[in-house]
Amino acid sequence: MILGIRREDKSKWERRVPIIPAHVEKLIEKGFKIVVESSENRIFKDEEFERVGCEIKKSLEEAKIIVGVKEIPPKKILENKVYMTFSHTFKGQKYNMEMLATFLKKGCTLIDYELITDEKNDRIIFFGRFAGLAGIIETLYGYGQKFKKMGYDTPFYRIKRPFQYNSLNEAKEHIKKIGKEISEGLPSVISPLVIGITGRGNVSRGVNEILELLPVNKESANDLLEDRYSFLNNVVYCIFFKIDDYVSPKTGEFFIEDYYKNPEKYEVNFERFLRFISILVNGIYWEEKYPRLIKKDKLREIYISGKSKMKMIGDITCDINGSIEITIRDGDPDNGFLTYIPERDEFVDGILPEGITDMVISNLPTEFPAEASEEFSSKLINYIEDILKEDFTKPFEELKLPPEIKKAIICHNGRLTDRYEYLREHLKDFL
Numbered sequence: 001m002i003l004g005i006r007r008e009d010k011s012k013w014e015r016r017v018p019i020i021p022a023h024v025e026k027l028i029e030k031g032f033k034i035v036v037e038s039s040e041n042r043i044f045k046d047e048e049f050e051r052v053g054c055e056i057k058k059s060l061e062e063a064k065i066i067v068g069v070k071e072i073p074p075k076k077i078l079e080n081k082v083y084m085t086f087s088h089t090f091k092g093q094k095y096n097m098e099m100l101a102t103f104l105k106k107g108c109t110l111i112d113y114e115l116i117t118d119e120k121n122d123r124i125i126f127f128g129r130f131a132g133l134a135g136i137i138e139t140l141y142g143y144g145q146k147f148k149k150m151g152y153d154t155p156f157y158r159i160k161r162p163f164q165y166n167s168l169n170e171a172k173e174h175i176k177k178i179g180k181e182i183s184e185g186l187p188s189v190i191s192p193l194v195i196g197i198t199g200r201g202n203v204s205r206g207v208n209e210i211l212e213l214l215p216v217n218k219e220s221a222n223d224l225l226e227d228r229y230s231f232l233n234n235v236v237y238c239i240f241f242k243i244d245d246y247v248s249p250k251t252g253e254f255f256i257e258d259y260y261k262n263p264e265k266y267e268v269n270f271e272r273f274l275r276f277i278s279i280l281v282n283g284i285y286w287e288e289k290y291p292r293l294i295k296k297d298k299l300r301e302i303y304i305s306g307k308s309k310m311k312m313i314g315d316i317t318c319d320i321n322g323s324i325e326i327t328i329r330d331g332d333p334d335n336g337f338l339t340y341i342p343e344r345d346e347f348v349d350g351i352l353p354e355g356i357t358d359m360v361i362s363n364l365p366t367e368f369p370a371e372a373s374e375e376f377s378s379k380l381i382n383y384i385e386d387i388l389k390e391d392f393t394k395p396f397e398e399l400k401l402p403p404e405i406k407k408a409i410i411c412h413n414g415r416l417t418d419r420y421e422y423l424r425e426h427l428k429d430f431l
Helices: 021-029 046-051 094-105 128-149 168-183 202-211 221-225 256-261 296-304 369-389 418-427
Strands: 002-005 033-037 055-057 065-067 082-085 109-112 193-198 216-219 236-241 247-249 266-268 279-282 312-315 337-341 346-349 356-359 409-412
Touching: 021 033, 021 046, 021 369, 033 046, 046 055, 065 369, 082 369, 094 409, 094 418, 128 168, 128 202, 128 279, 128 312, 128 356, 128 369, 193 202, 202 236, 221 236, 247 256, 409 418
Parallel strands: 002 033, 002 065, 033 055, 065 082, 082 109, 193 236, 193 279, 216 236, 279 312, 312 356
Antiparallel strands: 109 409, 247 266, 337 346, 337 356
16 A cells, blocks of 8 residues: 655645654655655655655555545545545534545545544544644733733733744743743733633643643632632633533533433533633534533623623634634634624624634644644554555455544445444535
């Protein structure tokens, strides 16, 4: 089998690679042939891949297995190939159904990284940590910019955007310096500063990794509601919300397993925290079957009544019209902020002094492209050899792949696998 590494073409910002040259070199030493689609934008240059033995080509026609990062334009999908990528299709996302339909029409096999999970259903190959790292930096940057536009100088105004740092380590060192400035006292206009964080996965771990560089007090949601402590002006208060902090059953007791199975039996009461939270960082997994974390009408009502101090949302999960209803679009770093003005029920692009600004960047990990690629590749490389050795012309039932990979196959040789047959309903307008 010949492995192809595709050129990312979704946006100018996408510079990541699924497998880095150092790991490719190990595959070549084992006798595999690697073809790399030429790219001037990739963080690892063509010459770096060529140096370890790859062939640089304008086309991946000869490759049987093609790996990438982002979705593939339908017109660029080649016939009878095995693709590995983040397809963003398993929720039935309408905007990617044409792509999935093209995979089927062209007899392809699609393996989605997002569906490669362990026995606990935790993702194995992911960029989530880097989404959290870049997402919280962007959010703090946006917060500083917003208050500067309001006429106030705060330590957060000196935070740069992730892609403006030369490395993750440089970003961390700078934020440590911001932390020392905070420890000397925050301006009264933003004090006490309370950051609420939702989600308990890789995204929130990345968020926490940055916040711990600041003088932080971690408090529980109940302590926040019951005023069990005095606020200080030289620390950042962080509330890592658990699901049962803001989700409650309509009747009876809360059971997390039941919530995931029967979300219609539950309701969200997150609004009661909005009078405390300065910044909300959202990292929850969400599908349409789940109740929204924040509804636009409720947010508008609370904001206009003066009962909310929230000025900034960092919607890292960035589900359009999803858990945060005011996330009405996503964007790249060059159009990654959107401001909702409740008084006019209006959305305006960019960071404005009024209203609630929402960070809506959907490709956050690419702001640290080298480090994100290295970590991702270190996980993916553990499975590539098994994938390269398999004969994908065989029936799906006969494929001898690691179970983590096999259950992540959405379609095989142009047919939806049984696990993902439900997507046929979402594809009816495209087949």
